[in-house]
Amino acid sequence: MAKVYTDNQDELTITNVIKNGIKQPGLPKWAVLRIALARSLRIETHPDEGLDRRESAVGGGEYSLEQLTGDGKPGDEDMTPPFCALLSQFHDLDLFSDHELFVKLLQRHVRRGLREIRSGWMETHDFHDYLLHELFGDLGASNTNDTDLNLRDKLIRALSEIGISADVTDAVDGPRLTRYLVKLRDANDYNPLLRGLDKLSFVLGLGEMGVFASPTKEPMIVALDIPRASLLWRSVPASKLIEWVSNAPEIFKLPIYLGQDVTGEAFGFDLAAAPHLLVGGTTGSGKSICLHAIIISLISKFTSNGLKLILIDPKRVEMAPYVNLPHVTDGVLTDVVDTIGVLNRLLDEMQQRETALANVGARDIDDPRAYRLSIPRIVVIVEELADLLMQSGGVEDPLIRLAQKARAAGIHLVLATQRPDANTFSGLLRSNVPSRIALTVQKGSESKIIIDESGAEKLLGRGDMLIKLLGKNTIRVHGVLLNSDDIANSVQLAQRKIK
Ligand SMILES: Nc1ncnc2c1ncn2[C@@H]1O[C@H](COP(=O)(O)OP(=O)(O)O)[C@@H](O)[C@H]1O
Ligand SMILES: [Mg+2]
Incomplete structure (x- = not known):
């Protein structure tokens, strides 16, 4: 009999949703799996193959199709055909003629959905509100005809x-x-x-x-x-980013274009001066696209001689387009153990750089005496901080140490999270990551965690953000909209520039 398999983490999420989210101890677990499926279907990309879990694996749970889709039950109770139709449409495949593949994709979606819930929903939040927001969040405002x-x-x-x-x-x-x-x-x-x-x-x-x-x-x-x-609404196209970056102010060491301010003026900043950045916002608020804007700003300006990128993406989806860039020295890191390894290596690199700088009598990488060392800047991008911290306590320490000292050595952190809470963004990390971007959040208290003031709970979603850079006033910006073609084009251009 075909089954859908989950792992231990998934099982914990399921129990947590039943106990603390829906608060119906009698609710069958497969009900949560169906919610997870719906959640996953809201994401445009395909779920990862890494989510295939086999029968032989130890731990976790297994669910028969009878439980999950009502397979074999009489009449309306059998939801298998509509589920199969949904997935066929999503993947553009005929899954009615390949039952095995149907079950496999069903499992990938269910597990991705559980993972989304795990990193996106906080126990302190109302689960029903969370779902409403996640499943119907961007269906738009109704006042359409106003001149x-x-x-x-x-x-x-x-x-x-x-x-x-x-x-x-x-x-x-x-x-x-x-x-x-x-x-x-x-x-x-x-x-x-x-x-x-x-x-x-x-x-x-x-x-x-x-x-x-x-x-x-x-x-x-x-x-x-x-x-x-x-x-x-007018979206801000990729061409604006390219234009701004190529004319960016000379004094900006790492010019980044984010979008347009309220009246349509271009908004960019210098990441080197940030010198580290936290990007927080709920799912669908535009964090990933904001990270793409940061990466594309960087690769459209720098060859790999001037800039290295460390990309950490525990969810494996967003950073894949960059994997072959020569700037990306370690591939896209998806595993927490690998990540810790690379972060520790960066700490060593930081120390070596400090020594090299001291040897030429330079204070930091911006000191003219440091130029002849031609040390490339390194930008570390974390796509989901909460996911990473939840997987291992060993990540936080190297991140904090980098945040405290890496600036002088030309190493900068960009940390994104959909869970802006005190656990994810703890005191030490907080005080050493002074620049912040808040995309839309669910509560004023989350806005305060990110930018020390409320307001982000009233934003419009989809790239609407409040930006608070070190030493500057808060400014509202509508983010540049980058689609997968824009990303692919920029990657291609960056690769060509190197040759
Ligand atoms: N700057 C933007 N302009 C217009 N739409 C955007 C923008 N940023 C995000 N969106 C919309 O919001 C969706 C979610 O964005 P995404 O970056 O994936 O959010 P998150 O990573 O926070 O979940 C995108 O698919 C897109 O439709
Ligand atoms: Mg995202």
């Missing part, structure tokens, strides 16, 4: 609903928001306006999306950033 003119009127009316009389003096369209310049008639309205932003967003029917306010240099004028209907 700018009736939005202006609507805004003035909404302001008066919350007791503020004001005029709109100007409006600028950015990629997703319109910035309205609003002239208050009474200065005493300013604080009530700031306090009333949630109410304003409610009156405007924006759902969870927030209205952000900022003072301007004009007397009595405040800027209100209001999201347009999602059909009216």
